[in-house]
Amino acid sequence: MNRRRFLGHSAGALAATLASASFTRAADKDNAPVVDTHLHCFAGKDDARFPYHDRAPYRPEKSATPEHLLKCMDGAGVDFAVVVHPEPYQDDHRYLEHCLAVGKERLKGTCLYFADKPASIAVMTARKKKLGGALVAARIHAYAPDRLPPFGKPELRAFWRAAADLGLMLQLHFEPRYAVGFEPLIEEFKETRVIIDHLGRPMQATLEEHARVVRWARFPNTVMKISSLPEPAQYPHRDVRPIVRQLADAFGADRLIYGGGYGEDATPASYRAYREKVRGLLAHLNAADQAKVLGETAVKLYGFPAKPAR
Numbered sequence: 001m002n003r004r005r006f007l008g009h010s011a012g013a014l015a016a017t018l019a020s021a022s023f024t025r026a027a028d029k030d031n032a033p034v035v036d037t038h039l040h041c042f043a044g045k046d047d048a049r050f051p052y053h054d055r056a057p058y059r060p061e062k063s064a065t066p067e068h069l070l071k072c073m074d075g076a077g078v079d080f081a082v083v084v085h086p087e088p089y090q091d092d093h094r095y096l097e098h099c100l101a102v103g104k105e106r107l108k109g110t111c112l113y114f115a116d117k118p119a120s121i122a123v124m125t126a127r128k129k130k131l132g133g134a135l136v137a138a139r140i141h142a143y144a145p146d147r148l149p150p151f152g153k154p155e156l157r158a159f160w161r162a163a164a165d166l167g168l169m170l171q172l173h174f175e176p177r178y179a180v181g182f183e184p185l186i187e188e189f190k191e192t193r194v195i196i197d198h199l200g201r202p203m204q205a206t207l208e209e210h211a212r213v214v215r216w217a218r219f220p221n222t223v224m225k226i227s228s229l230p231e232p233a234q235y236p237h238r239d240v241r242p243i244v245r246q247l248a249d250a251f252g253a254d255r256l257i258y259g260g261g262y263g264e265d266a267t268p269a270s271y272r273a274y275r276e277k278v279r280g281l282l283a284h285l286n287a288a289d290q291a292k293v294l295g296e297t298a299v300k301l302y303g304f305p306a307k308p309a310r
Helices: 003-030 066-076 094-106 120-134 154-165 176-181 183-188 207-218 241-251 268-281 287-302
Strands: 035-039 080-084 107-112 135-142 169-174 194-196 222-226 256-258
Touching: 035 256, 035 287, 066 080, 066 094, 066 268, 080 094, 080 287, 094 107, 094 120, 107 120, 120 135, 120 154, 154 169, 154 183, 169 176, 176 183, 176 207, 207 222, 207 241, 222 241, 222 287, 241 256, 241 268, 256 287, 268 287
Parallel strands: 035 080, 080 107, 107 135, 135 169, 169 194, 194 222, 222 256
Antiparallel strands: none
16 A cells, blocks of 8 residues: 555545544433334354355345444444344344344344244244244245245135234335235224334335335324335436435435444444434435434334433
8 A cells, every 4th residue: 555545545544534523522411212123143153053044035144243233333323123034034033043142132133024924823823922022024035936935825814813913013025016905903902013124115116106105104004114125226217316205205204214324344444334324315304304314213113222321
């Protein structure tokens, strides 16, 4: 490295350090909780204790461990987080249980289930009994045509009812073209919270299809998650800013949460930068409403302690 590059690198590092310190002081001053409501952890392909499922649609080679997560949380000013059980493990939740044991009161979890499997309700009931308040939601996927939930059938309603009776929220990860299949259950189980992942996946839909998801704001039990933010350079090359503004106007800060920024290559700086990117998308909201979206709403929703851990 030559002198010019060294000085440039040093100046950049110093600026990042000062910015980090400034952010931390500001966060400490207002003492508002910060909650990341959407991240995945992986043991990696070489950990024989936690193998990927035979039906895994992808198999991350590197690990993204809860120990690394906690270090990133500490460095980025994130108080609490929700580990969303990822598809490579399907309905084998042993690694999620490991993550929650490591994270203790700072982490809660979402389990992935398949309503068309006869044993799902019994397994979910047993796991909720074992994990108690650490298990907060049952996640349902609807995007792969060959792996859709049993829409319009008694099995899906029975699963939804069982989750509701256990005090679990329903967390939906779906392409908007399948939204219509969920609507009768969202409306029927009015007392059960429904978390909508990833902005309702607007980039995997036409404007008309996603508009149906936006109209879910009329159901008081729905909560929208600002997560999996697309880059303009990615197909379909749409700007996410007006979408976030539309969702914020529709759902309001009391029904908006955020998630993301953690992964195998995350650092405290990159983790914080992602949250600041979300904050930038919420610049039209006042500081009090931004604080709700970045943590206060999630604290109430997921039952985290009101006092931040930092």
